[in-house]
Amino acid sequence: DAGVIQSPRHEVTEMGQEVTLRCKPISGHDYLFWYRQTMMRGLELLIYFNNNVPIDDSGMPEDRFSAKMPNASFSTLKIQPSEPRDSAVYFCASSLKEQGIFGTNVLTFGAGSRLTVL
Amino acid sequence: DQQVKQNSPSLSVQEGRISILNCDYTNSMFDYFLWYKKYPAEGPTFLISISSIKDKNEDGRFTVFLNKSAKHLSLHIVPSQPGDSAVYFCAASDGWDDMRFGAGTRLTVKP
Numbered sequence: 001d002a003g004v005i006q007s008p009r010h011e012v013t014e015m016g017q018e019v020t021l022r023c024k025p026i027s028g029h030d031y032l033f034w035y036r037q038t039m040m041r042g043l044e045l046l047i048y049f050n051n052n053v054p055i056d057d058s059g060m061p062e063d064r065f066s067a068k069m070p071n072a073s074f075s076t077l078k079i080q081p082s083e084p085r086d087s088a089v090y091f092c093a094s095s096l097k098e099q100g101i102f103g104t105n106v107l108t109f110g111a112g113s114r115l116t117v118l
Numbered sequence: 119d120q121q122v123k124q125n126s127p128s129l130s131v132q133e134g135r136i137s138i139l140n141c142d143y144t145n146s147m148f149d150y151f152l153w154y155k156k157y158p159a160e161g162p163t164f165l166i167s168i169s170s171i172k173d174k175n176e177d178g179r180f181t182v183f184l185n186k187s188a189k190h191l192s193l194h195i196v197p198s199q200p201g202d203s204a205v206y207f208c209a210a211s212d213g214w215d216d217m218r219f220g221a222g223t224r225l226t227v228k229p
Contacts, residue, residue: 002163
């Protein structure tokens with residue numbers, strides 16, 4: 001498996017433009033997470049899905065942010081309109097909860113999408 | 119509201135010495151704790167974990183200690199190597215779903 005795939009790796013845009021970040025989780029994983037990394041706050045959980053259903057979006061900073069997971073192999077994080085303070089690295093991660101096993105939820109992260117809003 | 123805190127943004131140690139990275143948490147419901155390691159331009163990768171029923175877990179040069187009463191955990195790396203230089207994130211969860219991370223500590227191991 002190629003791991004969690006994120007695109008684009010780098011995005012530079014101007015304030016007010018729409019930004020769409022994409023994620024392909026590991027095949028068979030049933031959880032998908034979106035995190036944002038900033039110098040001040042580290043890794044912030046934005047939203048996560050279980051079996052394509054959003055479970056907790058309380059970390060989404062504003063209504064300008066939205067996330068979808070139309071199927072098990074694809075998710076998007078959209079920012080519209082974008083602002084300079086949205087500049088950060090956005091990570092997608094996925095995991096599999098194996099039935100009958102009680103243990104640690106180990107996330108596999110993608111390489112991240114670095115967003116710069118001018 | 120940061121439920122997981124890493125108060126030291128950076129740490130520098132000499133090769134061969136011990137590195138101790140610290141993490142504090144506020145949510146007493148957390149029952150699993152993990153450390154992730156992140157190199158530049160890569161995503162974080164899982165390093166080691168510990169459940170709340172234990173106070174120590176060891177994996178080679180890496181040991182994680184958990185003090186539930188103090189809501190504190192630490193990662194010990196002995197001996198430290200230059201390849202250990204990375205950002206280390208502490209994470210905690212109160213079930214399977216939710217995973218909260220700290221701000222990270224940048225470790226530099228000097229040759």
